[in-house]
Amino acid sequence: MITKTRIIPDGKTNLKRLPLVHHLEAPYLYYPITNQRCPEGETCVVFGQFVKVGEVIGTRKGAFFEQPIHATVSGEVVGMEMKYDSSGQKVNCLIVKNDFKYEIHESVQTRSDEDIAKLTQADFVEIAKNTGLVGLGGSGFPTYIKLNTKAKVDIILANGVECEPKLISDYELMMNHPDELIKGLIYAMQAVGAKQGIIAIKKKYTEIKERLEFALNYYTDYDIKVASVGNYYPQGWELEAIKSATGIVVPQGKLTADYGIIPFNVSTLQSLYHAVKFNLPVLERYFVISGDGAVNKSFKARIGTSIQSLLDIAGGYVDPSIPKTLIVGGPMMGSSVPSDDLILTHTTTSLIVQNTVFLNEDPCVHCASCVYSCPVKIQPVQIMNAVKANDKEFLKTLSVNKCIECGLCSYVCPSKIHLTDYMRQGKRMLR
Known part of the structure; x- marks a missing residue:
């Protein structure tokens, strides 16, 4: 089955x-x-x-x-x-x-805690812009744009799930510099007026949870907690991480800030700490x-x-x-x-x-493994056929732009078809 x-x-x-x-x-x-x-x-x-x-x-x-x-x-x-x-x-x-x-x-100038306490949202935005901060989880999206929201934000989510195989950058950060992550989270909360901070990590990383909770003993004036979320893939996708850590469901294509929450990768928050405290990129x-x-x-x-x-x-x-x-x-x-x-x-x-292991693609056997496993519920094989036919209208109907390029369709395909590449091609065709 x-x-x-x-x-x-x-x-x-x-x-x-x-x-x-x-x-x-x-x-x-x-x-x-x-x-x-x-x-x-x-x-x-x-x-x-x-x-x-x-x-x-x-x-x-x-x-x-x-x-x-x-x-x-x-x-x-x-x-x-x-x-x-x-x-x-x-x-x-x-x-x-x-x-x-x-x-x-x-x-590069160190700011005192007193000076930082006086910073406004506009000040944080300008600091993040001038130091060139971007999403370090892989998105590369400018941090200052997220901080410049006009929406009412209640929660800042520090995404430390890092669910993709063979990546340990965020793990190393949380183990070695938990205080810098927490301070960056506090600065992000201050910037947008959020009252709560949540650090999302995988359930199996009990050593990280202990490390973070020990560090949080020094920040009891702030409402910050560690949330253990699922060990599955792609739990690190920001909408999935938000849902698991907070229960908030953000429809795909909507701004998370409009639902009262802004997610940041944990390494991005560490970079915000360095930027605010030392004016460092x-x-x-x-x-x-x-x-x-x-x-x-x-x-x-x-x-x-x-x-x-x-x-x-x-x-x-x-x-x-x-x-x-x-x-x-x-x-x-x-x-x-x-x-x-x-x-x-x-x-x-x-x-x-x-x-290198050279694997030849076999014809699709219509098993629907890619459809069952797709986290955004699109149809990869249909999209592949539309790409091959250069059918842009059908690509729009199939909602190819919903693809988050998680790679699961390629991973589960018994015919070894590089379906994720076809998803990327389809999105490029529509652009």
């Missing part, structure tokens, strides 16, 4: 045991001038110019917002070079030669190399670090003669890339290296 697939192996047990390497020795840092949300960009420095940590060196431009680019080391601007981004596209990158002094730019990210095709290693490294260099430090490829499949992000929602010539960015948390 065909049933809905909800439980998938997460492959995290061994990754969480890896010793963390704090890598600060990158000789060159690379800063993409554009990204998926910002197709245009420009620099504001010249070759030979000395820059400092936290200094603005350029601006990315999206459809309705701009995003400053910050140096994460001090050193000399030495040129431009094309590198691959997480979508597999080549983008132009500004290069800074690291002088290893890590001199801090004058704009995001400088570092947790990053893990996993898979059977490379030596597995867990890092904390500066934004702009070459992932190729991290791969070398880890120990390189296992059996280099075997072709590799490279996936940036998780195995369910990540992107396959043609090269390891990649850059660590705000939304890059993982590189999966697999010894």
